Amino acid sequence: MRKYRIQIFGEGDDHPQILDCEEGEVITDAAERAGILIRVTCANGGCGACRAEVVEGMVGYTGPVSRKKRVDPATGNLKYELLCRATPLSDVVVRPLNGWKQKKQKVWAEIRPNPISGGGTTCQ
Ligand code: FES
Numbered sequence: 001m002r003k004y005r006i007q008i009f010g011e012g013d014d015h016p017q018i019l020d021c022e023e024g025e026v027i028t029d030a031a032e033r034a035g036i037l038i039r040v041t042c043a044n045g046g047c048g049a050c051r052a053e054v055v056e057g058m059v060g061y062t063g064p065v066s067r068k069k070r071v072d073p074a075t076g077n078l079k080y081e082l083l084c085r086a087t088p089l090s091d092v093v094v095r096p097l098n099g100w101k102q103k104k105q106k107v108w109a110e111i112r113p114n115p116i117s118g119g120g121t122t123c124q
Contacts, residue, residue: 004088006030008038009055010099017100026062027083027094032103038083039098045069045085049098054081057092061085 002023007016008031021030028038028050041049045065065082072079083096 004057005091006088007056007091007093008036008100009093009095016093021088024062024087027059027086027088027092031083031100035103036100037103038096038100040084043084045082048080048082050083050096051080051098052083052086052094052096053079055093055095058089059086059092060089062087 003020004023006019006021006027008019009016017031017034017036019030019034019036021027028040028043031038038052039049041047045061045063046069048066048069051069059081061082062085065085067078069082070078070080080097081094083094
């Protein structure tokens with residue numbers, strides 16, 4: 001299966017987050033797999049929470065999306081893509097309007113000396 005490179009820029013980011021997205025996979029799913037959360041509310045192309053500017057490249061859609069949420073209100077022209085249903089058709093560079101954040105990392109249990117045997121370790 002073909003993979004495309006996705007570059008994600010947030011507000012004020014000098015360097016993008018870079019991840020791979022498989023052909024037919026939606027960009028928000030690929031981002032989450034890579035530990036990057038893009039805001040998703042409806043996940044069906046209806047609300048616009050995942051709206052992004054595609055700076056480079058092309059995307060297609062895995063299902064219907066709201067045309068209204070893709071329009072730039074200032075010009076009335078299509079300007080945005082909805083990443084919850086967008087799948088890359090090439091390498092793409094995107095700038096989500098609501099930015100992105102790192103998925104919270106799980107904290108590993110602290111390893112302490114075993115209080116019963118006095119040796120070894122125990123996990124708590
Ligand atoms: S999350 Fe609602 S349109 Fe993408």
